[in-house]
Amino acid sequence: MPSNFWLIAQREYLTRVKKRSFLIMTLLVPLIVAAFGFFIVKIATSDNDTQEVVQVLDTSGQNLGARLVSTKQMLFKPVQGTLETVKKDYLKSEDDGLLYLPAGLSLEAPKGVQLYAKGNVSIRKQQAVENALDKLFSEDKMRASGLSQEKLDALKTNIDVDSINLDESGKEKNSNALATSGIAYALALLIYLFIFMYGVQIMRGVGEEKSSRIMEVMLSSVKPFEMMMGKIVGIAAVGLTQFLLWGILSVGATSVVTAVFADKLAATAKTETAANPGGTERAAKVMGGAEVASADNAAATSADPAAAVSERFSVFKALRGLPLGMIAVGFVIYFLGGYLLYGALFGAIGAAVDDQTDTQQFMFPITMPLILSYIIGVSVILRNPDGPVAFWMSMIPFTSPIAMVIRLPFGVPVWQLALSIVLLIAGFIFTVWIAARIYRVGVLMYGKKITYGELSKWLFYKG
Amino acid sequence: MQPALEALNVRKTYGEHVALNDVSLEIPDRSIYGLLGPNGAGKTSLIRIITQITGADAGEIRIRGEKLAPKHIGEIGYLPEERGLYKKMKVGEQLLYLARLKGLSRTDATQRIKAWVQRFDLTPWVEKNVEDLSKGMQQKVQFIATVLHEPSIIILDEPFSGFDPINANLIKDEILALRDKGATIILATHRMESVEEMCDNIALINRSRKVLDGPVSTVKDAFRTQTYSVEGKGRLMVMHPDFEVLEHNERENGHFHDIIRLHAGTTPNDLLRYLIGNVEVHAFRELIPSINEIFIRRVKETMPETLLEEAV
Numbered sequence: 001m002p003s004n005f006w007l008i009a010q011r012e013y014l015t016r017v018k019k020r021s022f023l024i025m026t027l028l029v030p031l032i033v034a035a036f037g038f039f040i041v042k043i044a045t046s047d048n049d050t051q052e053v054v055q056v057l058d059t060s061g062q063n064l065g066a067r068l069v070s071t072k073q074m075l076f077k078p079v080q081g082t083l084e085t086v087k088k089d090y091l092k093s094e095d096d097g098l099l100y101l102p103a104g105l106s107l108e109a110p111k112g113v114q115l116y117a118k119g120n121v122s123i124r125k126q127q128a129v130e131n132a133l134d135k136l137f138s139e140d141k142m143r144a145s146g147l148s149q150e151k152l153d154a155l156k157t158n159i160d161v162d163s164i165n166l167d168e169s170g171k172e173k174n175s176n177a178l179a180t181s182g183i184a185y186a187l188a189l190l191i192y193l194f195i196f197m198y199g200v201q202i203m204r205g206v207g208e209e210k211s212s213r214i215m216e217v218m219l220s221s222v223k224p225f226e227m228m229m230g231k232i233v234g235i236a237a238v239g240l241t242q243f244l245l246w247g248i249l250s251v252g253a254t255s256v257v258t259a260v261f262a263d264k265l266a267a268t269a270k271t272e273t274a275a276n277p278g279g280t281e282r283a284a285k286v287m288g289g290a291e292v293a294s295a296d297n298a299a300a301t302s303a304d305p306a307a308a309v310s311e312r313f314s315v316f317k318a319l320r321g322l323p324l325g326m327i328a329v330g331f332v333i334y335f336l337g338g339y340l341l342y343g344a345l346f347g348a349i350g351a352a353v354d355d356q357t358d359t360q361q362f363m364f365p366i367t368m369p370l371i372l373s374y375i376i377g378v379s380v381i382l383r384n385p386d387g388p389v390a391f392w393m394s395m396i397p398f399t400s401p402i403a404m405v406i407r408l409p410f411g412v413p414v415w416q417l418a419l420s421i422v423l424l425i426a427g428f429i430f431t432v433w434i435a436a437r438i439y440r441v442g443v444l445m446y447g448k449k450i451t452y453g454e455l456s457k458w459l460f461y462k463g
Numbered sequence: 464m465q466p467a468l469e470a471l472n473v474r475k476t477y478g479e480h481v482a483l484n485d486v487s488l489e490i491p492d493r494s495i496y497g498l499l500g501p502n503g504a505g506k507t508s509l510i511r512i513i514t515q516i517t518g519a520d521a522g523e524i525r526i527r528g529e530k531l532a533p534k535h536i537g538e539i540g541y542l543p544e545e546r547g548l549y550k551k552m553k554v555g556e557q558l559l560y561l562a563r564l565k566g567l568s569r570t571d572a573t574q575r576i577k578a579w580v581q582r583f584d585l586t587p588w589v590e591k592n593v594e595d596l597s598k599g600m601q602q603k604v605q606f607i608a609t610v611l612h613e614p615s616i617i618i619l620d621e622p623f624s625g626f627d628p629i630n631a632n633l634i635k636d637e638i639l640a641l642r643d644k645g646a647t648i649i650l651a652t653h654r655m656e657s658v659e660e661m662c663d664n665i666a667l668i669n670r671s672r673k674v675l676d677g678p679v680s681t682v683k684d685a686f687r688t689q690t691y692s693v694e695g696k697g698r699l700m701v702m703h704p705d706f707e708v709l710e711h712n713e714r715e716n717g718h719f720h721d722i723i724r725l726h727a728g729t730t731p732n733d734l735l736r737y738l739i740g741n742v743e744v745h746a747f748r749e750l751i752p753s754i755n756e757i758f759i760r761r762v763k764e765t766m767p768e769t770l771l772e773e774a775v
Binding site: 214 | 511548
C-alpha cells in the first residue's frame, strides 16, 4: 500500500511543522543570522563611520601641526591660543582629543608631546596620533639627511603604489579561492548539520513510538519498512522546509541590513570623495573588505558609490567561473543520499533500544565517520581537494556526502563523481536494508539488553 | 459453514526459542473465540502471525479459505495487550489517521468516528491530545480505533484491562453487538469469567502447543467429574458403594452441605433417590468445573513441576 507510506510521511511532516518549537526555530535562526550579518557589516564599516577629530595646538614653531596628515579615521584640526584657553575650549567642543606639541620639540628630542582627551585615551587613538607624528618626523629626518623633496615624493609614491599593487593582485587571486573554499565549507556544513539534526529526530521519533507502544497497532496496518521510510521522508521534508524558510528569511533579513548599511557606506564614500579626492581609492578598498576588490570597482566608486557598494556585497561576482551546475546537482544528490544513508541507521538505533539513554553506545560508530569526514573535510580536503585523502573519502559512501561536496566547487573529474554517486546509492540501499531488518525486530522487542551480537542476529531472522 | 479463520500446523521460532509448535485452530464464523493460555505460552506470537506483523516459519493461516495475504489487513482489527497511541496527537486526528491506514476514505472515517465518539461519550475530547485523557478514556479511543474500519475479524488481547466495571460492561456489550452484527471475535484474556460468559469456543495454548479446544459446552462436558453439591437436613450415611462423600460440612439444627462424587455407573437420579429416602433435600446441583479450573488443571497436566513454579 504505497498510499500508507504517504499517509505516514504526511503525519510525520504535519505533526512536526505544526509544533510551536518549529515556528520558534524557523524565526529565531534567521534573526541570529541577520544579527551576525549586522555585526560583520558593522565591523567592516565602523572605520569609515567614525572619524575622530583631534585638535592640534602647535607651539613648536616648526609647522608640525599643519603638516600632520589627516586620515579617514582621524582629522587633525589646528587651533590657536595658549594651552590653558585651548584646553577650556576643547572641553566645550565635541572633538575627540587635543594634541599638544610643546615649544622646543625637535627631531633629536621628540619629547613632551601630550594628548588630552575626555576620559581615557584609547590605544587606537594614541597609535593613530603616534603614527602620524612618526611619519612626519621620519620625513623630516630623511629630508635632513639630504634627500631632496622630489626624491622624497618619489619614494613616498613608490611605497604607496607598491602596497596598492600587492593589495590588488593578492586580493584578486585570493578572493576567488576564498569564495570557492567558502562555498565548499558552507555546503559541507549544511549537509553535516542536516544529517545530524534530522537524523537524531528520526531516532527520537522511533524511540517515542516504541515507548508509547503504538508500534503494534501500527504494524497491524502497515509494514515496518513503510513506517521507517515514511518517517525518514517525512522528517526530510520537515528539514527541507525549515532550511528553505531559513534561507528565504535570512536572505530577506540580511538584505534589509545591508541595504540600510549600503546607504550609509555610500554616504561616507561621497563625503570622503568630496573632502579628500586622493583617498577615494583607499576608502573604496576598505569598504570592499574581504569581498572582491578590483581596479574597475575603484573607478566605479568615484562615479556611483552606491552602485559600487551593492556590487561589492553581491555574491554573484564571487560565483563567476565556478562549476555551478555540477555543484547544484551534486549537492542535491549528496544531501539526499547522505541523509538517507545516515537517517536509516539513526532509525535503526531508535528501534533497537528501549531507553533513550542507551542510544549513546550505538550512536558513536555512526556519528564517528560523519564527524571525521567533516573535520578532515574542512582541514585536509579543503586545502588539497585533489589529493589521495580527498579522493578516497569522496568514494566511501559514509564520508562521501561531506567529502565530495567540499571538492565540488574546485571541480571534480566526471568519472570520479559518477563512481562516487553509484557507491553512495549502493551504500544507502545497504544501510536501509540493514536498518529495515533491525527496525522490524527491534520495534516489538522490549526489555532486552541489546548488544551488537544480538543486533547481528536480527539481520537473519526470517519474516 | 466455512470457518472465518483457520490455522494449519503453524510453527514459529525466535532463534532457539520455539514460540508456536504445530498449532492448528479453526475459528467458526460469527462467534467469539477464547484464546487462553498462561503468559508466554505463544498467544501473542499467534496473534502477530494472524495480524501479519510477523510471518510463520511453517504452516499457514487461512481467512475464509483463502491464504492470508496483505489484502486481509483491512479485514482484521487488532487491540494489542500493550496499548499505545500517539500521545501528542488529538483524539480525532489519531482515529482518522489509524482508520485511513486501514484503507478508509477520509469522509467515511470522519462519519464513523463521529458516531463512535458519541456512543462512548468522548465528543468533548475529540480536539484534546491523547495524553490529556484518563487511562479509561484512552482505552476507549483505542477500542474505537480497533473496530472503526468494521473488520470482519477482531482480535482483542485483554480488552477489559484498564477499565472500571461500568466501562468493562460497556465494552462487553459492544463486543457482543459486534458479534451479532456478523463479526468474528478472538478474545485473548485471563479473565475466565468473561470467557465463560461470552465465548462460544475456546482454545488453550500452553508452552507453544495447543492443549485443548472446542465449544465451551463440550470442553466443560469433557471435564465433568460427576460431582454434586447437596444441601439438606438429616443424617447422611457417609459410606456407600455407589458414591463417595468428598466433603462433609455439618451446620446447626441438623443441616448439612456435602460434596458427593458418583462412582461409575451411578446416575444423579440414583443418588437423588437415595437421598430422598434418607434425608430432607434442600438443594441438589451438579458441580461443573469452571473454565478457570479446567485451565489450571490442563496447564498443570502439560507442564512439569519446575516450570509451573516458574510460571506462577
